[in-house]
Amino acid sequence: MPSRKTVLLSALAIIIITLLTGTSLAAIILATTSNAQTTATTTTTAPRACNNQPSYCDRSYSDLTQVGAHNSPFVGPLPQHNQNLPVTSQLDFGIRFLQAQTHENPFDNSIIQLCHTSCFLENAGTLEFFLEAIRDWLDGHPNDVVSLLLTNQDSFSVSKFDETFEAAGIREYAFVPASNPGKLPMDEWPTFGELIDAGARLVVFLDYGANTAEVPYVLDEFAYFFETPYGVTDPTFPDCSIDRPPNASPDGRMYIVNHFLNVEIFGVKIPARERAAQTNAATGEGSIGDQCALCRSLYGRNPDVVLVDFVDQGEVLKAQRMLNGV
Incomplete structure (x- = not known):
């Protein structure tokens, strides 16, 4: 007054x-x-934005393309590194889908470690520490949903993953499908707005070893997705065939495009850092948009995830907006 x-x-x-x-x-x-x-x-109130876009709030999880960080924990300038930005900086940049490799800690096989092929080649610390960083980020970003795809090359039990999620204090954020322990049909996934309203802002997939009857929030990747080939060395990305799971049908599955380029040196494949800007372009030969157009011609829909190296290079967020019609 x-x-x-x-x-x-x-x-x-x-x-x-x-x-x-x-x-x-x-x-x-x-x-x-x-x-x-x-x-x-x-004077009006700005509309709510889900994952930085108001239009995503009403989009089903299975009806949105997300650009994801391939090997998100492996950060640095060396040949084995896949990213330039630490994981929280990747999230700040706009990435909401993170992929990571897990292995046994070489000195204590009860600890899940984030390692690139071998812990003696690249060791990015424990899964627990990684999850704590994501939890802290989620705490400060109440209108965002983060997805996490973990590989399980050393065949940890799913209960061991559950213990690690609990120790990191992030389990309370995890999404549990209403269909549990059965698979959630592709057309019944909630919208991003519904996930946020339910407090289920972490969606977790595991490539091998998931058992939703035992741990309901760790979802079987290949029950929900198929993937295109990885380890690609052709910069035109001419292939969108189903690589995993073998002989799978695309029907009823979301899909992941592995759009990260490698170069082979003395029989060893390493990330093609010098071509990251072209590989991660929105349009043009060998770009994100180019490979997604090829995949769309085969499957009649855009991919749900496009995994890339060096998310800060090129036009990954522009490509994401383009694929989502924003």
């Missing part, structure tokens, strides 16, 4: 304007009131 001093000064100003211009007092008061009403009626 305005102070008495403010009211008196406003009244004095109106009287002075009246004397100087000859405008009637009633007209000035009417104009002042009209302007105040106009300002009040034009």
